[in-house]
Amino acid sequence: MSAQGDCEFLVKRARELVPQDPYAAKAWLITARTLYPADFNIQYEMYSIERNAERTASAGRLLYDIFVNFPEQPVVWREIAVITAVVSGLMPQNHEAVKSSEEQRKPRSKTRKGNDLRLVPCSSKSILPFCLQLMLACFKLRAFTDNRDDLALGHVVVLLQYDWPQGENLFLKAVDKICQQGSFQYENFFNYVTNIDMLEEFAYLRTTEGGRVQLELLPNQGMLIKHHTVTRGITKGVKEDFRLAMERQVSRCGENLLTVLHRFCINEKIILVQSLP
Missing domain, CATH: 1.25.40 (Serine Threonine Protein Phosphatase 5, Tetratricopeptide repeat)
Structure with missing residues (x-):
């Protein structure tokens, strides 16, 4: 069969x-x-x-x-x-009942806050951006607390690429937090970050002027550091790998961003769910 x-x-x-x-x-x-x-x-x-x-x-x-x-x-x-x-059928119709003169004279109470029901067109072009905004709102709650959470902060950086440069101020806030930490680890960086402004900022963080922040953005970078220590020196080896990775990433800046972010949602689904607050 x-x-x-x-x-x-x-x-x-x-x-x-x-x-x-x-x-x-x-x-x-x-x-x-x-x-x-x-x-x-x-x-x-x-x-x-x-x-x-x-x-x-x-x-x-x-x-x-x-x-x-x-x-x-x-x-x-x-x-x-x-x-x-x-x-859609659960939404109330836009009509008002006829009120008596006494009811019309009564002061109106404030509208009670409730859940927000938003209807969007049934298409990936509409649903995906809405989901990206929801995820960004969730991960911000974890990324900018007093406790360090590089994973949530990395997710925020990836998601901020959508609708850039509207999220530039929040991105700069993330960069400030990374500088305060002195280091940052997010091994999915080169898989999903293709925004040229972000790439330039992270490249600058590695320089003396940028604070020489220790960035672990390559997959299995801990193993790479161990390898370079034995063979050709930690500084030269890791810097060269980082430079080559940045050069490759710059060549990806023309990729369709929604395709990249859609791949991010699918491939990292388990990690994303586990990282939610």
């Missing part, structure tokens, strides 16, 4: 088990997803079971994974459109 045939069999078997033993059906699909992690039908069937059982939390997580991994599937956008339509 082919891989496609195996997937179809596993999905069919899970559907048959749902009415009598939903836990067994879920076990079949978990096994199927482990064997075939790139199959859309298996993941969508898992989502459908959770949705139909009204387990909204798990259904939401599964729908998010499907959206990230299979954004080209029309059925995914139909699901999102249905959810958007339902949420």
